[in-house]
Amino acid sequence: MWLYEKKLQYPVKVSKCDPMMAKFLVEQYGGADGELAAALRYLNQRYTIPDKVIGVLNDIGTEEFAHLEMIATMIYKLTKDATPEQLREAGLGTDFVNHGGDLFYNSAAGVPWTATYIAAKGDPLANLYEDIAAEEKARATYQWLIDYTDDVDLQDSLKFLREREIVHAMRFRESVEIIKADMGQKKIY
Amino acid sequence: MSEEQQKQAFDKEAYQAGLKELQVLDFALVELNLYLNTHPGDLQAIQQFNQLAQKRQAVAQQFELQFGPLVNFGNSYSRYPWQWNETPWPWQV
Ligand SMILES: [Fe+2]
Numbered sequence: 001m002w003l004y005e006k007k008l009q010y011p012v013k014v015s016k017c018d019p020m021m022a023k024f025l026v027e028q029y030g031g032a033d034g035e036l037a038a039a040l041r042y043l044n045q046r047y048t049i050p051d052k053v054i055g056v057l058n059d060i061g062t063e064e065f066a067h068l069e070m071i072a073t074m075i076y077k078l079t080k081d082a083t084p085e086q087l088r089e090a091g092l093g094t095d096f097v098n099h100g101g102d103l104f105y106n107s108a109a110g111v112p113w114t115a116t117y118i119a120a121k122g123d124p125l126a127n128l129y130e131d132i133a134a135e136e137k138a139r140a141t142y143q144w145l146i147d148y149t150d151d152v153d154l155q156d157s158l159k160f161l162r163e164r165e166i167v168h169a170m171r172f173r174e175s176v177e178i179i180k181a182d183m184g185q186k187k188i189y
Numbered sequence: 190m191s192e193e194q195q196k197q198a199f200d201k202e203a204y205q206a207g208l209k210e211l212q213v214l215d216f217a218l219v220e221l222n223l224y225l226n227t228h229p230g231d232l233q234a235i236q237q238f239n240q241l242a243q244k245r246q247a248v249a250q251q252f253e254l255q256f257g258p259l260v261n262f263g264n265s266y267s268r269y270p271w272q273w274n275e276t277p278w279p280w281q282v
Contacts, residue, residue: 003262004261008280059222063219069280178227
């Protein structure tokens with residue numbers, strides 16, 4: 001069960017209409033290392049992971065949905081006042097003819113989101129190493145996005161998200177150690 | 190109050206300040222929560238978590254009295270008429 005809280009995890013402000021930047025931000029909405037993939041990956045893995053790290057996957061997966069909402073808010077605010085012509089100039093013409101003003105889960109290059117982004121190997125360590133890599137890749141993408149805009153308000157929200165990826169990666173690394181320690185104990189037994 | 194008056198009465202600055210206060214508390218709570226998931230034996234962190242959770246509850250209650258429900262499905266109260274549907278939604282702020 002989930003509850004919805006009517007607030008963003010962190011404020012999202014943008015200082016101008018910038019559909020080009022929105023097109024790039026979509027990478028974190030429906031891309032391979034984006035927030036949707038992250039949320040679904042962790043929440044799917046939590047059912048079968050050893051008990052000691054279920055909470056880690058459950059809570060980070062839940063937080064990712066809050067990040068997805070922040071990214072969506074950025075995209076929405078950056079495009080809501082754009083004319084069809086401006087969208088076209090920003091390279092969003094093909095999105096406009098298919099989706100109008102709606103958001104859609106695809107990568108910045110227009111590849112629709114796919115379940116093949118979800119790692120589920122039935123092996124706790126293999127899954128967690130995938131999760132660590134996913135966080136590191138998301139962190140890198142946020143850095144490229146920060147470098148691509150001069151909007152300081154937008155940069156501020158993106159920096160928040162970048163820092164969250166660092167914390168998530170750290171918690172997953174600790175989870176690996178917890179599982180390894182448990183496995184070690186069982187062997188001695 | 191007419192809808193027009195209600196919109197005028199809505200104090201955007203106070204609303205954003207209230208949200209910010211909650212966001213600050215919630216940030217600390219999310220951080221402590223994730224930390225405790227991998228460090229369940231840290232008594233000091235648990236105490237800090239419980240203290241902040243209590244403070245959070247009081248701040249959220251105050252916020253809801255002024256700006257309406259934060260959480261759906263019976264975890265917040267509503268005045269008449271039904272407040273949950275009212276704007277702004279988070280992406281409209
Ligand atoms: Fe993350």
